Amino acid sequence: MQLGAIDRADDRPPYRQIADQLRAVIDRGDLVAGDKLPSEAVLIEHYGVARMTVRQAVQELRNEGRVVAEHGKGTFVRQPVQVRRLASERFARRHREAGLAAFSVEAQKTGFTPNVDQLEIATGPASPEIRDRLRLGDDEQVVSRSRRYLADGQPVEMAVSYLPASVAAGSQIVEADTGPGGIYARLEDMGFELDHFTEEVSARMPTAEERRRLQLTDGVPVVVLVRTAYDTTGRPLEVCDTLKAAPAYVLEYDVPAR
Amino acid sequence: MQLGAIDRADDRPPYRQIADQLRAVIDRGDLVAGDKLPSEAVLIEHYGVARMTVRQAVQELRNEGRVVAEHGKGTFVRQPVQVRRLASERFARRHREAGLAAFSVEAQKTGFTPNVDQLEIATGPASPEIRDRLRLGDDEQVVSRSRRYLADGQPVEMAVSYLPASVAAGSQIVEADTGPGGIYARLEDMGFELDHFTEEVSARMPTAEERRRLQLTDGVPVVVLVRTAYDTTGRPLEVCDTLKAAPAYVLEYDVPAR
DNA sequence: CGCTTGTACTCCTCTAGACGTCTTAAGACT
DNA sequence: AGTCTTAAGACGTCTAGAGGAGTACAAGCG
Numbered sequence: 001m002q003l004g005a006i007d008r009a010d011d012r013p014p015y016r017q018i019a020d021q022l023r024a025v026i027d028r029g030d031l032v033a034g035d036k037l038p039s040e041a042v043l044i045e046h047y048g049v050a051r052m053t054v055r056q057a058v059q060e061l062r063n064e065g066r067v068v069a070e071h072g073k074g075t076f077v078r079q080p081v082q083v084r085r086l087a088s089e090r091f092a093r094r095h096r097e098a099g100l101a102a103f104s105v106e107a108q109k110t111g112f113t114p115n116v117d118q119l120e121i122a123t124g125p126a127s128p129e130i131r132d133r134l135r136l137g138d139d140e141q142v143v144s145r146s147r148r149y150l151a152d153g154q155p156v157e158m159a160v161s162y163l164p165a166s167v168a169a170g171s172q173i174v175e176a177d178t179g180p181g182g183i184y185a186r187l188e189d190m191g192f193e194l195d196h197f198t199e200e201v202s203a204r205m206p207t208a209e210e211r212r213r214l215q216l217t218d219g220v221p222v223v224v225l226v227r228t229a230y231d232t233t234g235r236p237l238e239v240c241d242t243l244k245a246a247p248a249y250v251l252e253y254d255v256p257a258r
Numbered sequence: 259m260q261l262g263a264i265d266r267a268d269d270r271p272p273y274r275q276i277a278d279q280l281r282a283v284i285d286r287g288d289l290v291a292g293d294k295l296p297s298e299a300v301l302i303e304h305y306g307v308a309r310m311t312v313r314q315a316v317q318e319l320r321n322e323g324r325v326v327a328e329h330g331k332g333t334f335v336r337q338p339v340q341v342r343r344l345a346s347e348r349f350a351r352r353h354r355e356a357g358l359a360a361f362s363v364e365a366q367k368t369g370f371t372p373n374v375d376q377l378e379i380a381t382g383p384a385s386p387e388i389r390d391r392l393r394l395g396d397d398e399q400v401v402s403r404s405r406r407y408l409a410d411g412q413p414v415e416m417a418v419s420y421l422p423a424s425v426a427a428g429s430q431i432v433e434a435d436t437g438p439g440g441i442y443a444r445l446e447d448m449g450f451e452l453d454h455f456t457e458e459v460s461a462r463m464p465t466a467e468e469r470r471r472l473q474l475t476d477g478v479p480v481v482v483l484v485r486t487a488y489d490t491t492g493r494p495l496e497v498c499d500t501l502k503a504a505p506a507y508v509l510e511y512d513v514p515a516r
Numbered sequence: 517c518g519c520t521t522g523t524a525c526t527c528c529t530c531t532a533g534a535c536g537t538c539t540t541a542a543g544a545c546t
Numbered sequence: 547a548g549t550c551t552t553a554a555g556a557c558g559t560c561t562a563g564a565g566g567a568g569t570a571c572a573a574g575c576g
Contacts, residue, residue, distance in 0.1 A: 013529060039556060050531045052310070055557090063321065071557050072538030203461030203479045208277075208318050221461040221479035271559060297526060308561045313527090330526050330568030520575075528566075537558075545550070 001030045003038070006047055014049055018057035026066055026077055037067060037075040068215070078215070120146045123165055130162050133228065133239045141165035148213060155214050161240035167192065187238070192231055202226065210243060259288045261296070264305055272307055276315035284324060284335055295325060295333040378404045381423055388420050391486065391497045399423035406471060416471055419498035425450065445496070450489055468501060 003021050006014045025031050043054040058075055061067045069075045126134065126142040134142065142162045149157040206214065206222045216222070225242040261279055264272045283289050296304070301312040316333055319325045327333045384392065384400040392400065400420045407415040464472070464480045483500040
């Protein structure tokens with residue numbers, strides 16, 4: 001692996017020159033996914049700069065999502081973010097068969113091994129925003145379920161959903177499958193009549209926490225899917241917010257015969 | 259504007275506590291878009307920490323896109339992404355009735371008076387990307403159609419679509435309605451059998467030109483809908499990219515009887 | 517009045533350390 | 547052999563400075 005020196009004649013600051021050289025090492029393939037970057041101590045020695053300068057250079061690569069620092073272990077080259085176009089399938093049909101589509105179906109149709117982690121379930125008072133979305137009274141409690149979906153170990157999606165505690169009604173619902181349609185099937189089993197739901201696709205910049213959990217590159221917005229499920233009386237039964245890095249959502253519709 | 263102090267008993271590092279407090283100031287509305295954050299010197303004085311600590315806190319907010327630092331001027335709160343919630347309607351039903359959903363249907367169901375401007379049509383060689391998406395040969399030409407949708411005079415959406423010149427076949431297609439389903443109805447009239455299409459929702463930061471045409475504020479990502487229409491043989495007939503500021507897309511599905 | 521200059525303020529970059537926590541592996545002990 | 551301790555190496559956080567460069571505005575000059 002070849003690292004150059006800092007060119008004092010260069011008008012770019014040293015930390016940027018170092019970052020560029022590290023980037024080049026990765027782009028050239030001298031270091032591939034999983035490889036360890038030279039440690040901070042080595043880079044300090046090589047370039048003859050202070051520790052903060054080296055850290056600032058590495059921070060650039062971290063913000064770009066090219067490397068990941070692991071406390072006590074080292075800094076490692078990350079898998080490149082995949083931006084492949086997903087193969088299209090008969091999604092809409094399956095969607096109708098399943099009754100309600102789950103956003104996370106996508107992960108399962110691409111050949112990845114999907115799994116779920118960071119499942120957290122909590123019961124407590126609702127925030128004003130959630131109260132508004134679920135049309136709850138001031139003192140009603142909600143059950144929140146957050147989880148993260150991974151494809152081949154790589155986080156691709158995270159979701160938080162809220163149900164009125166009166167709907168969750170004990171422990172059954174909170175253990176419901178986090179897979180596609182799981183929660184909705186469970187709700188129907190419990191006697192709730194799902195009528196329809198709304199989905200709203202939006203986008204925004206992720207918070208630091210969201211960027212961390214999804215291992216996002218700096219400057220990349222996330223696609224947000226806001227879903228609300230209603231019963232036949234029009235009462236919201238569940239709201240679910242799903243976050244993904246772009247590209248996010250592939251639907252396929254069949255054209256009906258005319 | 260109220261800023262607290264650092265809680266040494268808190269297990270979170272000071273820089274994160276400072277970042278949280280600055281975030282809270284923005285979330286509370288004490289500082290709104292365009293306002294200047296307290297300068298580094300003021301924050302150093304207030305919290306009694308070193309410069310690097312303050313800078314690390316502000317860096318978090320910069321990474322989140324909440325603030326922007328301008329050399330020599332200060333650090334300013336950025337325009338927040340709007341999270342306006344749109345009223346939901348029986349979208350899916352209409353979608354099935356219409357045969358194919360158009361992304362721009364939304365504008366028409368919100369009570370705005372929609373209209374289209376900046377219609378541009380051109381025929382020429384395809385870029386490598388478009389060639390790839392339409393599966394064209396090296397020397398095949400494409401017809402591109404770009405337009406902008408306005409609601410009550412306000413630009414809300416823009417779209418560019420490409421058809422192989424062999425499909426467009428003269429002047430009929432290029433004058434096709436830009437409204438929902440218009441182009442697809444025209445294609446079917448011409449004997450093309452539309453089979454299905456894929457839609458991919460993504461998001462990214464807009465280019466300067468896109469920001470200008472959609473009159474976007476700085477820091478707001480755009481939702482991108484990438485649609486490809488296929489005929490029964492699996493050949494792509496049209497690709498269409500639509501851009502909107504978030505929020506963008508509201509669907510409503512009915513749950514079929516079980 | 518218009519232009520230049522000075523100056524204060526701002527963020528940018530960097531230095532040379534310090535101590536902390538986490539991971540790993542070697543070595544000591546049972 | 548298995549378990550515990552310890553130390554080295556790695557990144558995390560922080561201090562207390564320094565000079566640089568861009569900006570805004572007031573003072574001075576022609």
